[in-house]
Amino acid sequence: MTADIVIDQVSVKYKKFHALDRVSLKLDGEKIYGLIGRNGAGKTTLLSLLASFAKPDEGSIQMNGQPLFENAELMQRVTCVYEKALNDESEKVKTYLEAIAEYKPDYDTDYAMELVELFHLPLNKPVYKLSKGMQSVLNAIIGLASRSPITIFDETYSGMDAPTRELFYQQVLEDHARYPRTMILSTHLVSEMDYLFEEAVILHKGKVLLHEPVDAVLEKGASITGAAELVDEFVAGMHQIHTQKLGGTKSVMVIDPLTEEQLVRAAQSGLEIGPVSLQDLFIHLTKEEGQHGAK
Amino acid sequence: MEQNKRKDLKIAFDMTFMQFGWSTWMIGIVLLLFISLQIFTDFKIVLNDEEAAFQGFIHFIENPYKIFMLVVGILSVPKFLSWFVKTGITRKDYFTGAAIAALTLSAIFMIIAVIIGGIEQLIAPVNFVTYLGEGASWFLIFLVYTLNIFVYYLAGWLIGAGNYRYSGWGLLLYIPGALALIFMMDLLWTNQLDTPLHSMLSLDASENLSLFISFGVSIVLIGISLWVIRVTTKRVRVKL
Numbered sequence: 419m420t421a422d423i424v425i426d427q428v429s430v431k432y433k434k435f436h437a438l439d440r441v442s443l444k445l446d447g448e449k450i451y452g453l454i455g456r457n458g459a460g461k462t463t464l465l466s467l468l469a470s471f472a473k474p475d476e477g478s479i480q481m482n483g484q485p486l487f488e489n490a491e492l493m494q495r496v497t498c499v500y501e502k503a504l505n506d507e508s509e510k511v512k513t514y515l516e517a518i519a520e521y522k523p524d525y526d527t528d529y530a531m532e533l534v535e536l537f538h539l540p541l542n543k544p545v546y547k548l549s550k551g552m553q554s555v556l557n558a559i560i561g562l563a564s565r566s567p568i569t570i571f572d573e574t575y576s577g578m579d580a581p582t583r584e585l586f587y588q589q590v591l592e593d594h595a596r597y598p599r600t601m602i603l604s605t606h607l608v609s610e611m612d613y614l615f616e617e618a619v620i621l622h623k624g625k626v627l628l629h630e631p632v633d634a635v636l637e638k639g640a641s642i643t644g645a646a647e648l649v650d651e652f653v654a655g656m657h658q659i660h661t662q663k664l665g666g667t668k669s670v671m672v673i674d675p676l677t678e679e680q681l682v683r684a685a686q687s688g689l690e691i692g693p694v695s696l697q698d699l700f701i702h703l704t705k706e707e708g709q710h711g712a713k
Numbered sequence: 714m715e716q717n718k719r720k721d722l723k724i725a726f727d728m729t730f731m732q733f734g735w736s737t738w739m740i741g742i743v744l745l746l747f748i749s750l751q752i753f754t755d756f757k758i759v760l761n762d763e764e765a766a767f768q769g770f771i772h773f774i775e776n777p778y779k780i781f782m783l784v785v786g787i788l789s790v791p792k793f794l795s796w797f798v799k800t801g802i803t804r805k806d807y808f809t810g811a812a813i814a815a816l817t818l819s820a821i822f823m824i825i826a827v828i829i830g831g832i833e834q835l836i837a838p839v840n841f842v843t844y845l846g847e848g849a850s851w852f853l854i855f856l857v858y859t860l861n862i863f864v865y866y867l868a869g870w871l872i873g874a875g876n877y878r879y880s881g882w883g884l885l886l887y888i889p890g891a892l893a894l895i896f897m898m899d900l901l902w903t904n905q906l907d908t909p910l911h912s913m914l915s916l917d918a919s920e921n922l923s924l925f926i927s928f929g930v931s932i933v934l935i936g937i938s939l940w941v942i943r944v945t946t947k948r949v950r951v952k953l
Contacts, residue, residue, distance in 0.1 A: 462953070471798060472950040490720065494801040500953060513896075520727075521800045566801075 420447030421481050421600055422569040423468065423496065428477035430463050430624075437463040439624040440477070445602070447567070450594055452632070453604040453614030456702050459621040461604040462500070465572045468602070469498030481568070494523055499557040499562040500572035506543035511556060514545050515563075522564045529593070530563035536585065550577045558586050562593055571603045583607075587614055609697040619694060622704045632696060639694030640676055643669040648687050652680075659702040671698060724810025728793060729817045732785055734940045736818070738773065743777045744770075751837075757877075771830045772843065775858065778822050779865040786815070786869020790877045790946060798951045808943055815870070819863040823855050844903045857902060859901060860931055866897050868936045874945040876951075894938055 423445040430438040437459045445451060455461045466472050467479055470486060470493050479486045486492050507514060511534075519525045534541060537555045538549075548556065554577035561571050571590075575583050591614060594601055605611050612618075618635055620628040628635065639659075642649055646668040653670045660671040671694055676684075684691050747770055784797055789811055797807040831851075833839075868891035875887025 423749065468949075469799075470803075471953070473948045488803045490803045490806060493803055496801060502725065518800055521797075521802060522724075538905060593889070 419494065419567045421492075422446050422483075423486075423568070423600070424480045425464075425467075426480070428464075428467065428474040430467070430472070430481060431475050436624045438467075438474070441621075441624070442477075443619065443626060443629060445600060448598040449589070449599050449600060449616040450477055450614055451600070451602045452506055452608070452618045452677055452696075453602055453610065453616060453621065454606070454696070455604070455621035456606065456704050459704070460624040461621055462572055463624075464621065465498060465570050465602065465604060466710075468497050468568065469570060470473055471498070492666065494521070494610055495566050496568040496570070497522065497561055497566035498570040498572065499561040499574050501554065501574055501576055502546070502557065503550075504545045504553050504556070510542055511542040511548070514556070515560070518560055518564075522566065524565040524567070526563050526565050528534050529565070529606060530559055530713075533559045533562060533589065536589075537582065551579060551582065554578045554587075555582065562589055565593075565597050567599050569599060569601045571601070573604055574604075575605075575607070583610070587611065590614060608700050609695065612696040615696075620700060620703060628699075635696065635699060636693060638675050639668055639671065639673045639699055641671045641692040641694055641698075643667065643692065644687065644689035648689060652684060652689060654688065654708070660698070671702060673699070721806040721809040721813070724797065724802065724806055725813035725817065728811055728814035729821070732814065732818055735785070735820060736781055739777055739781050740774070740822075743774050744829065747773050769830055769839065769843075770833050771826045771854065771858065774822075774829075775825050775862075777818075778826075778862050779897070782815070782819070782862055782865040783869040786866040786871075789866075789870050790873040790949075791952075794877075794946060794949070795951050800907075804946055804949065808946060811870070812939060815866040816859075816863050819859045819866070820855075822862055823859045826858070827851060827855055861898060861902060864894060864931075864935065864938075867935065867942070868895050869939060870942050871945075874942050874949075878945050878949050890941070894934060897934055898931065901930055913920040 423443075425443040425445075426484060428438055428441045429436065441464065442461075448586065453465070455463050463472075467474055468486070470488065473487045481489075481492045481495075484492060486496075514535075515530060519527055519530070533539075537559065538550060539555055539559065545553070545556065554574055556580075557574045558571065561569055561574060575586055578586065587610075590601065590603070603614065612632065615632050618628065618630065618632050619626060642652055644667065645654075646663065646666055648671055651670040653672055656672040656674045657701070658670050658672050662669045673694070678689065681691065720890045793811060794804065794807050797810075798804060843849060843858075845853055845857060871887050871894070872884065875883035875890075877883075879886075
């Protein structure tokens, strides 16, 4: 089952604070999406709507053409795991997993056990006695093994150490290749996860700032480095997002696709053209005035 | 639709099983206490005949059952609704499942009480009396007690749901509501209270009619409580 999600003009308000402000997004099936945003951008709010943890104050969310909220058939096809403290769960890990398996139609027990071994998760330990890292692993295993057409990881990985995170990313890619489905991974660890994403959605202050295939985003941006005057001349009229100056050398980041002609001209002037990473774009698109040094 | 139905019945089964599991401790301890009291105390000396007649097991375990149900009812929304929704179950299926589970659990509790009460009668027959009068049949006792235990779950469920949805302020409205429910049920069923409502209900009605009214009003009260719980939890935001 593939799942197409249409989010239409969705708003969520917490008292006077707009957590989401008329967000519209179309997520087509079977891709890995990166949901990127700073703290408080509205990532978790948006994901809790997709998981039916809450109903939007305004707007609608549809999955395969049907309203999602409280739809029994659709809700059971969505799995959302997030970084939660499991300190009041007294069951053993094994029992905890079994209970979830009972209610997840696409859950694969064999794969879950494979992951338990891979991540060295102790099955007979009570859940509350697991370390923070291991609780993250448990959540990640539930997310992966549920094999839901919509699988959401809301920063599940922030409790894991770097090698465990790598192992997890590898499983995401491998299992997505075996069982293609819509996966949404929210994060602010952009630089280490960007290779996972097919499409990136950047949220900022409750609004969608960007939603595009990652390739297209990367092609758009470039950094131009060279003698200050030449650089200034070259980037005149372009959409500049960041400038750095060191002595007579200047580096400017732009998000305008460069034409062949421009590339040739740059080479002739001795300017260096480099790529812009998703992380750079994220940082500079979402920075506030007066932060991260001079613009 | 068919899948929905199977799901709420599955929830009902799982919740009954789990909550009954928790209650085995309580039932065991109460039973042990009851047996020790029977062995070490001679009620005929301590109490008069009328009071002694009220010392049967059914009467003894009634309040522990009710307190247990109240507490489990309070936990229902924060523990079960939250878990089920996070696992991909609708609030509606949870609601139906939890309601069936509470009624089933109440019935199981009374089956256990009636069986132990029956054994008690075989060992040491006493002139058994409940608030339903001396001649009440075991079936009537079973039915009425089941209903009353169930209502304590509803009272807890109301409080838990109100608190979960509206935080502290919800309690200002939902606790009085739950208390009103319990108070009304007491008025309808126990003959010990002497209130205007109670005397009005049994004043010129025959015993059967009064029973009929008691059942009727109880069903209405239960219906209203269930409706309030459902409305409160229908779109509730699940806490992360």
